[in-house]
Amino acid sequence: VLAQLHGGKHPAMSMEMGGDHQQEGSGSPHPSGGRSAPSRRAAGGPSRILRQSHSRLLDGMGGNVDFPYYLINGRLPQSAQVFRAKPGDRVRLRLINAGADTAFRVALGGHRMTVTHTDGYPVEHRDTDALLIGMAERYDVIVTVKDGTFPLVALAEGKGARAKALAVLRTDQGKGLPAPSVHPDELDGRLLPAHSLRPHESVALRDEKPDREIRIRLTGNMKDYNWAFDHQPYSTEHRHAVRQDERVRLTLINATDMWHPLHLHGHTFALTGLNDIGTRKDTAIVLPHRKLVADFYADNPGLWMLHCHNQYHSESGMMTILGYRR
Ligand SMILES: [Cu+2]
Known part of the structure; x- marks a missing residue:
């Protein structure tokens, strides 16, 4: 499906998908098979690209993939x-x-x-x-x-x-x-909506100025399927520096035409945008051309992923690392 979304521009990925397809054994036999000829059919399978998706609540496309089934606890x-x-x-x-x-x-x-x-x-x-x-x-x-x-x-x-x-x-x-x-x-x-939930007093974050602000633009589009932060593909070399015990403000500006569920590992932030009331979250929806402002205390040293939780977006590069030492 990821290869389909990329318009077949990632041959390595197509090979991988071809392999999966054969294991599933769906459809007609595939005599050429194997590594020599990952045929277009093997790379593709039935198209799962969602066309004409619109959600008023999400102010644009709901998603990118037309799944055959939707399940609760694994059941149809x-x-x-x-x-x-x-x-x-x-x-x-x-x-x-x-x-x-x-x-x-x-x-x-x-x-x-x-x-x-x-x-x-x-x-x-x-x-x-x-x-x-x-x-x-x-x-x-x-x-x-x-x-x-x-x-x-x-x-x-x-x-x-x-x-x-x-x-x-x-x-x-x-x-x-x-x-x-x-x-x-x-x-x-x-x-x-999540941002209208007031945190219980036991978990409300102090009202404090941040020591550091990290501003990141969400970039990419459907046609190129090049989802990223600040136009940069994901790299393990690139880290956003933070120091332990700082109060950090993440300002995530959605410069794309699609919504994204943004997720930070290792921390639970407080929503601190203009109309926010401090809801504690680790994953939050940001609508197209809106921004998410999220404060947290750097109290858990390590390397932590910040990524879109649309799996197809993060796999395409909408992912980065925050890191700090003890
Ligand atoms: Cu996304």
């Missing part, structure tokens, strides 16, 4: 996982977007969800109908279960009305499942 909607509960039970749902190229809009039919944590950090509780979750983002929510059968739907944002994953929460002993096409009203209800 036709054999959805069923969670059983009693009416009135308070149930915690831990939502993790483990996708590679898909933001999921998540809602539980017939219920509002109370958000208690994001990326493992507690927030002041807020109710919402739905959540938009970027790759690698996590939310913990609590629901008080009503009586009946309720679809938990994860809509692949910007990938069409049929692109969705399903699980079921139910209080009866029935076996019937909601139709895979089920679309609870809550999906179109109120969304609670």
Whole structure:
């Protein structure tokens, strides 16, 4: 798929993909096979490039890849996982977007969800109908279960009305499942964006001026599939210097026409942009032509990746390193 996105411009990559394809043994036999002739067919397989994706919430393309299936806990909607509960039970749902190229809009039919944590950090509780979750983002929510059968739907944002994953929460002993096409009203209800979540006082970062600011522009486009930071392809030689115990401000300017879920290893930052209220996160969505301002304390020496959590973007170069010693 990565080779397809690169328009076949990366021969080494095409070889690799060809190998995978043969192992899968899908499609017709491939007599030429082997290393001598990685045919165009082997490199390609069926096209998975997503055409005409648009999401109002993400202000542009939802993603780049048209996956054949979307899953919750590895299950197709036709054999959805069923969670059983009693009416009135308070149930915690831990939502993790483990996708590679898909933001999921998540809602539980017939219920509002109370958000208690994001990326493992507690927030002041807020109710919402739905959540938009970027790759690698996590939310913990609590629901008080009503009586009946309720679809938990994860809509692949910007990938069409049929692109969705399903699980079921139910209080009866029935076996019937909601139709895979089920679309609870809550999906179109109120969304609670991450930056509107106030951190719990136990984890709020002090209001302090940064000792160092690192400004990075997100660059690249679909046509060239050259996603990068500051137009530079990823290199292990290039590191953004930080000193231990500094308060660091990352200013990440999205100069592309697409959204990106940006992820920093080893730290949990606070959102400190103009309209932010200090939400603690390690992964945050930045919309096209907007910026993300994130403060953190350099309290964990080492080499840490800063990257887009769209797997196809990071593999294409939207990745860099922050490093500091003890
Ligand atoms: Cu990206």
